Amino acid sequence: METQERKRIPVAVLGATGMVGQRFIELLQDHPWFELVGLGASEKHNGRPYAEVTAWRLTGSDMPVGAAQMPVVACTPEALPDVKVVFSALPGEIAGEIEQAFAQAGVAVFSNAKNYRMAPDVPLLIPEVNANHIAAVAQQRKQRGWPGFIITNANCATTPLVMALKPLQLAFGVTKVLITTLQSISGAGYPGLPSYDILDNAIPYISGEEEKLECETQKMLGEWREGQGFVDAPIVVSAHCNRVATREAHLECASIELGRNDVSPEEIIAAWENYRPASQQAQLPTAPEHTLIYRHELDRPQTLRDRDAGHGMTVTLGRLRRCPILSYKFVMLGHNTIRGAAGGSILNAEWCVQQGLLPL
Amino acid sequence: METQERKRIPVAVLGATGMVGQRFIELLQDHPWFELVGLGASEKHNGRPYAEVTAWRLTGSDMPVGAAQMPVVACTPEALPDVKVVFSALPGEIAGEIEQAFAQAGVAVFSNAKNYRMAPDVPLLIPEVNANHIAAVAQQRKQRGWPGFIITNANCATTPLVMALKPLQLAFGVTKVLITTLQSISGAGYPGLPSYDILDNAIPYISGEEEKLECETQKMLGEWREGQGFVDAPIVVSAHCNRVATREAHLECASIELGRNDVSPEEIIAAWENYRPASQQAQLPTAPEHTLIYRHELDRPQTLRDRDAGHGMTVTLGRLRRCPILSYKFVMLGHNTIRGAAGGSILNAEWCVQQGLLPL
Amino acid sequence: METQERKRIPVAVLGATGMVGQRFIELLQDHPWFELVGLGASEKHNGRPYAEVTAWRLTGSDMPVGAAQMPVVACTPEALPDVKVVFSALPGEIAGEIEQAFAQAGVAVFSNAKNYRMAPDVPLLIPEVNANHIAAVAQQRKQRGWPGFIITNANCATTPLVMALKPLQLAFGVTKVLITTLQSISGAGYPGLPSYDILDNAIPYISGEEEKLECETQKMLGEWREGQGFVDAPIVVSAHCNRVATREAHLECASIELGRNDVSPEEIIAAWENYRPASQQAQLPTAPEHTLIYRHELDRPQTLRDRDAGHGMTVTLGRLRRCPILSYKFVMLGHNTIRGAAGGSILNAEWCVQQGLLPL
Amino acid sequence: METQERKRIPVAVLGATGMVGQRFIELLQDHPWFELVGLGASEKHNGRPYAEVTAWRLTGSDMPVGAAQMPVVACTPEALPDVKVVFSALPGEIAGEIEQAFAQAGVAVFSNAKNYRMAPDVPLLIPEVNANHIAAVAQQRKQRGWPGFIITNANCATTPLVMALKPLQLAFGVTKVLITTLQSISGAGYPGLPSYDILDNAIPYISGEEEKLECETQKMLGEWREGQGFVDAPIVVSAHCNRVATREAHLECASIELGRNDVSPEEIIAAWENYRPASQQAQLPTAPEHTLIYRHELDRPQTLRDRDAGHGMTVTLGRLRRCPILSYKFVMLGHNTIRGAAGGSILNAEWCVQQGLLPL
Structure with missing residues (x-):
């Protein structure tokens, strides 16, 4: 270089x-x-x-x-x-x-x-x-x-989701994703959201956002095949997007179905913590030291406290636990105007x- | 009287x-x-x-x-x-x-x-x-x-959920519920949440709350059988609870699986809008005129705008749409210190x- | 009628x-x-x-x-x-x-x-x-x-000030007013203030507002003289206007110089509490029961707690105490989109x- | 060293x-x-x-x-x-x-x-x-x-005030200070202010704070005389302290009377911008590059935007203009848990x- x-x-x-x-x-x-x-x-x-x-x-x-x-x-x-x-x-x-x-x-x-x-x-x-x-x-x-x-x-809301899913897709397969977001006001640009609309409020709708989450995830986790083009990943995504009164970073709660039934929580966390893709190994100037960080505290990640991890380029994960309906549930957070x-x-x-x- | x-x-x-x-x-x-x-x-x-x-x-x-x-x-x-x-x-x-x-x-x-x-x-x-x-x-x-x-x-978080589910259970059956909440600070009582913890923040954890949502729903939607006691409803509930910077009312995003595959959105909304249980007909002093209100606007219910519906005793519903994973998804809102x-x-x-x- | x-x-x-x-x-x-x-x-x-x-x-x-x-x-x-x-x-x-x-x-x-x-x-x-x-x-x-x-x-910021000053002007004379406001976002109309500008922020400037406070006060507390027109009250007003993250009502901190040196706090509070102008006596439909309310608690009025006094038509006063520079200081609050x-x-x-x- | x-x-x-x-x-x-x-x-x-x-x-x-x-x-x-x-x-x-x-x-x-x-x-x-x-x-x-x-x-509220006043005291004398603060929640420590008390609210009272501002200013701007002890500066201070919903830094609006009548705004700004006390020249590790920064924009300093100036050690000034009652008015901002x-x-x-x- x-x-x-x-x-x-x-x-x-x-x-x-x-x-x-x-x-x-x-x-x-x-x-x-x-x-x-x-x-x-x-x-x-x-x-x-x-x-x-x-x-x-x-x-x-x-x-x-x-x-x-x-x-x-x-x-x-x-x-x-x-x-x-x-x-x-x-x-x-x-x-x-x-x-x-x-x-x-x-x-x-x-x-x-x-x-x-x-x-x-x-x-x-x-x-x-x-x-x-x-x-x-x-x-x-x-x-x-x-x-x-x-x-x-x-x-910006798809970004932390696919970053969290990719190591799991590689290790175990992922078949279904039900995701609910709590997105920051900066996601709406400037002037964006009037303060009178969001102070002491939460709004369960962001125009076009749920569709983007659903189809972008399939494209990004899919493959590029020479001569054939992009092939979507066979993952069903269902999204619910909310706006909340935070300045930066999107907090996202996911329930996912894995391709295998026998995966332990420890394996999932290891898949995240050990994830070192080629681009990470290349030590690009803007790449964070850790692509993903898993926080073991009960109440993390939090929008305010984790958004600046890796200068806003790291996605922070937490609260992994079994889901009674799909396989697992967890929380992720990504900085929307930096990483996203x-x-x-x-x-x-x-x-x-x-x-x-x-x-x- | x-x-x-x-x-x-x-x-x-x-x-x-x-x-x-x-x-x-x-x-x-x-x-x-x-x-x-x-x-x-x-x-x-x-x-x-x-x-x-x-x-x-x-x-x-x-x-x-x-x-x-x-x-x-x-x-x-x-x-x-x-x-x-x-x-x-x-x-x-x-x-x-x-x-x-x-x-x-x-x-x-x-x-x-x-x-x-x-x-x-x-x-x-x-x-x-x-x-x-x-x-x-x-x-x-x-x-x-x-x-x-x-x-x-x-x-307080279970209350709007079971109120929204009951008419659907009666009309179509409900088998699975995946719910993510955005709960207000007053849910933590007083002094409750320090302002330094929640201003410009969202916290993806409320101690004990997810368990309550999961088991209370089963009891309340279950039956009392003389000689046998309470029999839980066969509904699997998976909850994710978040705290956000709103004063009153809990906003909740649900994906549900119904007992039948052929239910149209119109039937669901009708089940909600026509719901008149005995207690409602009794016109109790604290009962609201409408137990449930369905808002047809794209971005309702909202925490701030809908919490005082029916003097805080009405649960407001909205955003009903098909869920690619379960049957339907929708949003509900209930006042936590009044109705809840x-x-x-x-x-x-x-x-x-x-x-x-x-x-x- | x-x-x-x-x-x-x-x-x-x-x-x-x-x-x-x-x-x-x-x-x-x-x-x-x-x-x-x-x-x-x-x-x-x-x-x-x-x-x-x-x-x-x-x-x-x-x-x-x-x-x-x-x-x-x-x-x-x-x-x-x-x-x-x-x-x-x-x-x-x-x-x-x-x-x-x-x-x-x-x-x-x-x-x-x-x-x-x-x-x-x-x-x-x-x-x-x-x-x-x-x-x-x-x-x-x-x-x-x-x-x-x-x-x-x-x-909207002048309104509570002149309402608080009028009884004092009548009873004791008022010669100087130094006022600092904490104004709500709704004062900027809709869409008004972008949320990104005001969440976790306070802004010490509102275009044109200080000038309005200074000259409107003089006109309103002045006289209409037939053949001569409006004669400004001989009151010097100095204003500092701030925007804060509240939805409705303007909180205002004033230091005032009275026309007399011997006025006791009790006399001032009495002047406020006993103020019954002709318009008040006329019991107009939109007039509140009390034009002015004085709260004796140490920490009142507060924007959130007092803005709806008199359905938003009452101005709430509090914290009267001597000012080491002018005569007295106190706090007032008025609802900006209703009374103001x-x-x-x-x-x-x-x-x-x-x-x-x-x-x- | x-x-x-x-x-x-x-x-x-x-x-x-x-x-x-x-x-x-x-x-x-x-x-x-x-x-x-x-x-x-x-x-x-x-x-x-x-x-x-x-x-x-x-x-x-x-x-x-x-x-x-x-x-x-x-x-x-x-x-x-x-x-x-x-x-x-x-x-x-x-x-x-x-x-x-x-x-x-x-x-x-x-x-x-x-x-x-x-x-x-x-x-x-x-x-x-x-x-x-x-x-x-x-x-x-x-x-x-x-x-x-x-x-x-x-x-923490006295700190930015005395830092702003010192160069003016040296250059022109200061005799009166009327100050109104908009203070952040972190000033109350942790857990400090309950969120239910301050979200969508402003509170015009902080216990003991006004007294501290008034007497600490006199001591700090006064002199230490060998054999005589501390001699207060002959400055009258009148304070009004408010709590607002910001996380860090106190915004303060002051009106001051100078010891001389003929001071121009340019001279005041120059006094601030050229202020280089001995401790500043000593380049202490925690000292900021600039003790004071004057912002020329109409709407600065702002709590959110200026609090991290000089890693939280710089006091930011702005909005200097004549006061119709005292000599001048201006705004200052200091980080309360760092500088203060x-x-x-x-x-x-x-x-x-x-x-x-x-x-x-």
Whole structure:
């Protein structure tokens, strides 16, 4: 990696003024492999400095000085000419065309938007879960005639679920998943949820979220087969999504049916604790020391106390116990705007560098 | 009921200074059948006026003037001599012996404590769910030699669940229930949950709660058989209980398996909306106009917006949809300190009056 | 009032879909003197039923059935032809012209908007504070040639302050007021404050609010002099406004300098508790039993516990003690969307009926 | 400092299991000058490991591994024999005697308790405010015959106030301060404030807090005069203290009267921004890069966004504007459990090391 450290890959953030865009900027600060050289957002900003057009919303940091003076340009390849990689935090309404334009212009797009997630030639990638899905990129580029490509990351609530399930799928098989989420307000973006709607309240509905959890899980835990495409995992998922008054991280309660009846709790915990996928072994810059942490306390993970584990990149598990209906139940927690959004996309790009896919 | 209105039954509240005790006092104010004549709490209060020894915690009301001047006495039959009924808001550590002493002294005890809930001769009663379980009282009195008796109400999280399930059990059968709760802080009593533990947090654990949900549901939806006792309903329940930062009411997400495969959503909603059990028809003073309300909006019930339905005595349902794993999933909400505690106990006592069990 | 009860005055709400508009509709339900016959909002709604175009935000109630079916029309006198009174919950950007159009069309406008509050011929009215300011209406109509008129109510944070100060001004004189507010999120309307901005946060700034507190107080505690107009009270006000994570009601901490040095705390409390202005004696339908309540507990008023005093129309006071810098300090609390907005406007209209100003 | 780094001073924390005790342990981890070798708490723990007897409450970190295995012993000099410095997080009820015992045993006590704060020979110390007050230690030791000594830190709400005032006092004089606080729940310790008391609420009272703010400010901004003792600063302080639903940091709104009438806002901001007291220049390990930061945004400082400035050791200022009653008003924010408690005490000890007072 020596050379990469010396000459970093020029990258840009699309949708730079929003909350996920801000997370990208925060996490790309001093990145050893990527150099933030461009910021794309609404055309109306017209080249004005980022600090002038953006109210910084993140609470753990101030706006990075480097980004503050950077001009905010339109989200077009022409306006961001020297960029090899873009991280897209664009809203779904406009992400589709813009991301395609960049891929056509030879740029590698790492997207947080939902538009291409379920496309049959686009990886929905978490390196620790389905690293080999990047094989789809070759077909994507060939079929679509794109010199660049698009790789997406999963919905913020799907992310901790598939990360928790993957080691169990490998070790025991997983056939059914019944999941109920308690999701943070930051999942709705900014301005997102009005405070009058959520203070002293819980809302048992998030538009489109349950469907995403159900189908993204099947794709991500499925296989990429050359010549055949993505084959869904034979896992039935039933989701119930709730919004609660927490700032960051989604807490999720799952009951699962395993492929075998004779699995002990100790084996499950061992499967989680010993999970070291190839991407983890590669020690990517944004990867946490532990992909998964199992907490043995009775009342963990908790949204507030565990969300920053591994700088927001670790998924924390706990409360494993038998389920009288399916096989086991447990709780998991993942940071929605780091692991489930910006951090996840950056890790995807790092995996592509590590695998020689980048720079193109 | 004319005569009862003219001469009300003298009642007392045990554990009068705590949060559920306060709810009892609030709800008994101006009750048409019951007259609050006594307040029991720790002996140390030694007859001092209620207003002197109690900080009123309820937010919708001030301390009722009548109760304010009442002396707070020990929780013994001797200290509360003319009382025919006691409502017990005692903590489990001391409820057992005290409630027994009152039953032995010929008093009817309506208890919110957990001690006798699972006893084989004590009804765990919600009039709209298992009204005929009061038949157990005859055996209880005979077996134990008590001139009085004890009737308990369910855990605050079990209450909305069994109320939602009962009409479905009657109409279609229910075989499995997977339930995840989002419970309010008032469920932990006062002082209960430290604010530092719950502000900006969700906690996936409440001690003993999941077990209560699982076994109380089976008892309440089961039958009382003369000569045989309580027979559990053959329903498997799996619960996951969470605490969230809401003040009142528990929101609960359920997936259920019905006894028949061919039930349509319309039939389920009709079963809920048309549910008029005998106790409902009796128009008891504390009974709400509607036992169950089904909200057709996509995002209801919500903790804040639906908790006061039917003055806190109605359970609100919503979001019925098919579950890919079990038959259906839906959401329910019940007020934990009214329907799930003090209001439920008072309704139980009213049902006993209506059924001629009171006054003894 | 017999006749008025038989034939109620037809009224409409302008800005009916917003949060204050909803409060107007809630409070006008079953009003003895006013009959809600019209709902005005954006033209785009084009006559569709209120229930179709409005998400009901208030949490203590469902949308009134009567309003639900009412067509939502444009905010023009032509679209609301038979209306004698309009209650305006319009935003400041459009309130000015629309309210004027209604006044020109002979309608009495009771406005919650800021536009005319400081106009030299428009009363900024709270009946218990400056009831005789309605004398300005005659000059307003004459000068402007309006067959109707406009009366405004004060900013939601100014309202409890002037209500607390008025009896002291009458009894002792008031010369200086240093006030710091802790204001609820509903003061920002809906959607208002994003939850991500206020959960676990306090914000020491509300745009324009401090200026309003400072100048409205002087106008309201000042006099209307025939031929001379409004004369500000010689009171210096210094305000600091904060937003905190509470749903309803503004808590305000004041230090004041009185006109006399020899006033005892008992005299101040007596001035508050004995305050019975003419409007109070008139027993208007929306007037609370007590305009002001003084709580003697050390830690009252509290936002949550005291906001519903007098159905949200009472201002609650407490913690009176000497100030080492000015004369005294104390705390007050008022419900911002009831007394400080919709309820205040309706009370203003009732006062005009009582004074013979309505119907025109 | 070379030698000190090689051989660190052995220190202990008293009251190690509570919230401030935990902060001490967190902040002493890897401290360059101090080595945590002892943990004192209730005798009942009887030498059991810290991890066994303590539930870790801090949310930004897990319990430090070193402390976890340390035995928890009684708070006596005998039980902590080799310790040169103790940091006391003891509650006021027991702090007095215990701290005295340590001072008598030759230990330097840095206390967060209120007991000795106002004693005439005990410094109430913030190095950036009144560094030379440590001169009182000599007299304290002589008068009391203590081989050790006691130095206290200020109340958590007083701390940011005096830090903001000191540069103004030096430059212009300060004569009056009217201050209203919005204080976080962690200020009440653990379990502290019940969640049912503060969720959706603001409470205008904190027992004893206003008095502390008023008298501690006078002592800290006053002088230590050899032979005469502490002489209060001639500043009149009037405080109003509120509790709000935030986790950490106190937001405070002040109006102040300066000693001169001709001070411009620019001069005040310059006084803050250029403030570099001796202790700051000494670059103590726990000192922040900036003692004071002035934010120019209209709506800063905010509790959530500014509390971690300088790792919780910086006080953030903002919103300076003229006050119509006194000279100026502004807002300040300080982290209550870091700068206002554990971090402040550690900085005090570092200052004593730097000044040659430690080791004794």
